[in-house]
Amino acid sequence: MSATLQQKKRPEFKNIHVTQIISYRLPAGGFASFLHRFSGALMFLALPLLLWLFDLSLTSELSYARLAEVFSSWVVKVVLLGLGWALLHHLVTGIRHLLLDLHIGIDRDAAARSALLVYFISLPLTLVAALKLFGVF
């Protein structure tokens, strides 16, 4: 009886635990996907900040003027830049995931290439956002 129970012990497949993320060498698609999840969680945590800024921008002319004051702090700028990156990465990898769902670019090589292409779109756009935020143009 115990022998058959032993035999029937099925293999366990576990998710990568959050503490193991760094030690895993993920393929490009896996890493882009991990950052998709990370950027999503980041934006969830920032939701109150964003709603507060939206509130300030619409309530009155006075609160709109206060917004400029808030934006002048470099801490806020860095936080907003981080969120800008999160949004752009999440959007671009999200579109990639939707295309994969439609079986577009689903074979191994194409998927690996698109996983790298993601950064070539999201990072330059983040750079543009950074230049705009820090008043280069």
Add this chain to the structure above:
Amino acid sequence: MASNIGTRRLVVGAHYGLRDWLAQRVTAVVMAVYLIAFGVYALFVLPPGYEAWAGLFVPLWMKVATLVVLMALIYHVWVGMREIFMDYIKPTSIRLLAYVLTLLWLAACAVWSAQILWRV
């Protein structure tokens, strides 16, 4: 059981997450369309200043469209956060608590965003 894999997988009954999977994608498309259209308009067409910015949210259709997109965002966030909690929080009681707090918090955000929009 043998036929319950691959393309023959049984996906009816308890839905096995199909509804959330689909909702996550539909809400994503709704947000992407709004975000890109809104972003292009706000960056390249809209004149600077409070008048033009607040004026954008005066028509009822814009309030409704924005709120619908925010509702889509909240549903999308719920599906995503639930997925994260399911993967990383193993003790059932803590996971349940995380679900409840997230739902309450998102409900509060929904009410808050409606209040912001309808004050313009």
